[in-house]
Amino acid sequence: MEKVDVYDELVNLKATELRLGLPGTEETVSCGKSNKRALPNDTEKEIESTGKTETAFPPKAQIVGWPPVRSYRKNNIQTKKNESEGQGNYVKVSMDGAPYLRKIDLTMYKQYPELMKSLENMFKFSVGEYFEREGYKGSDFVPTYEDKDGDWMLVGDVPWEMFVSSCKRLRIMKGSEVKGLGCGV
């Protein structure tokens, strides 16, 4: 019930929502690429759900291909940042429906199950079971992450170390968008 209230509230706020784009245009935040698992093309819902969790943060980080810096350069600067950070690799975690984000230190975990458990505790949900082909089954929630290239990936596909080094932020998706990921795209 709580979730629905938040949703309604934000639908009303849409007119004054801080976002990029000219008035009257919908911002398309393309989060999928065909050579990786694509999120379903439900742009409107996506905008509203990202609006919910990210209104507090400048959306420029979400625009594909912006700022116009070669991916090679982007990836190499990122590496430097992580290395010079010394202690910990903190990434933001958002969950659809939650009013604010959290941050976790990926270096505190050794493998996926630990990470999942911690997320489940933090946001009070459960994530279902991971299958290599079909993705997550048995829950309305699916953990995804944004990698160095800016693509949204399913958590659990790549070896843990590769995940830690390429994960920039986490997002726990829920609801109808989940269908696309849960059914072996």
Place this chain on the structure above:
Amino acid sequence: MNYFPDEVIEHVFDFVVSHKDRNSISLVCKSWHKIERFSRKEVFIGNCYAINPERLIGRFPCLKSLTLKGKPHFADFNLVPHEWGGFVLPWIEALARSRVGLEELRLKRMVVTDESLELLSRSFANFKSLVLVSCEGFTTDGLASIATNCRHLRELDLQENEIDDHRGQWLNCFPDSCTTLISLNFACLKGETNVAALERLVARSPNLKSLKLNRAVPLDALARLMSCAPQLVDLGVGSYENEPDPESFAKLMTAIEKCISLRSLSGFLEVAPLCLPAFYPICQNLISLNLSYAAEIQGNHLIKLIQLCKRLQRLWILDSIGDKGLVVVADTCKELQELRVFPSDVHGEEDNIAAVTEVGLVAISAGCPKLHSILYFCKQMTNAALIAVAKNCPNFIRFRLCILEPHKPDHITSQSLDEGFGAIVQACKGLRRLSVSGLLTDQVFLYIGMYAEQLEMLSIAFAGDTDKGMLYVLNGCKKMRKLEIRDSPFGNAALLADVGRYETMRSLWMSSCEVTLGGCKRLAQNSPRLNVEIINENENNRMEQNEEDEGEKVDKLYLYRTVVGTRKDAPPYVRIL
């Protein structure tokens, strides 16, 4: 016009080097066309799909050097899916089959596989030079083939490629008899380098002028390498250890002092700023300095270094240099011609206080009268600043300004930046390349169409109000070759106003604009010499043909002129109308 025998004309043509000029002389008459054809050694192909290898070889059978570009520019920013195209293999296969005596191959934004590299290395006995920029698809195994088989290799230059590093021994593959290397750049390799093999290679390459190392080459190895190669002109430093011991440091200093020919410095991929003083002795000779990957060189260390580089002509730097640092550059580098300031925070996550603003830009324009080329990422800009820059530097050939936040207005007056960019195009009569950003209306495009007579490439993002904007540009800029537009409200009316225009250009890119499928279809209908590609990655949109909605907006449109029709290697989500 046959007063001279062909050999004489050919000899004269040898002095005509630029592609544009050679293309022009080939149009004078049949006889000149023929002579030019057979004497042409270097061919530049700006879009690999504009022509095919068979026709290339047919016309220029004696070609020795080929430059090919594949994906459109916006592919650099992840706007073009990986399998879109730009495969080099068919080109290499065709060249190999026809026994062309290829000596040099330069590729940009193409897909290169190990198989292509292997074939390349085996097919051309005199192959000398391989330059790959922003390419992908190959591994160090491919490099091993090149090293092993190209007996006369002079140049292997890998710039910002995505290479799978198998941590093999590709450096070991250069045979002991290989002593011809002039240029070796492997800065973009991620894995460990066999330093011993590298040292041996450098030691037996007396002509080596350019050496660019990757992360994995540590400080003491660098010292040894430089001692072996005091003739170096261009050096890319890999990494430094965090705390160099005094002995290593002293050895490095001694080695560097001997490199009196060193003119260009880059890399510093991992650097302890305390090591920089080793380079102070040669700074006064430097004409090119690229510190754009050196996130750890900041503040005073950076300033001290720059203050010594009085002859600098080219500087690539991160915005962490700040306005203060740019003022130092303006005071010191009076010979500066090209400046690039890259954002150190590319993900927009931090409020980077040290970043640069309009203040730095104006300072540079005031202090560096020879400046003609700039790429500047900044947080904010004003019309007043741009007007001042235009007044100070009317010689810009390339002016690329990227204000990090889309639609951002003049931060003092809150107006659009139309007037500022207008001043730039009006003052800089030789402007060939322009990238605009910030809050912009149709007005700026009116100015561009009116004044930017020499403009060849224009990049537009999040700008304009109506189709008029794009029309001003298409109608005004007669020399336009490449137009790329994203997230701007230009639609079918602008796209279709003058379809013949596109055959005078290399390409047009429009993504997240207002053009529809119907518009693109109409465009393609009467244009057999244009390939109109619709790139649509959303799987749900690949519906049956008879259900498609002509009013549906096209996600990405890429059109280009071609003499060889539709390409056959496009992936399923690319639709060529």
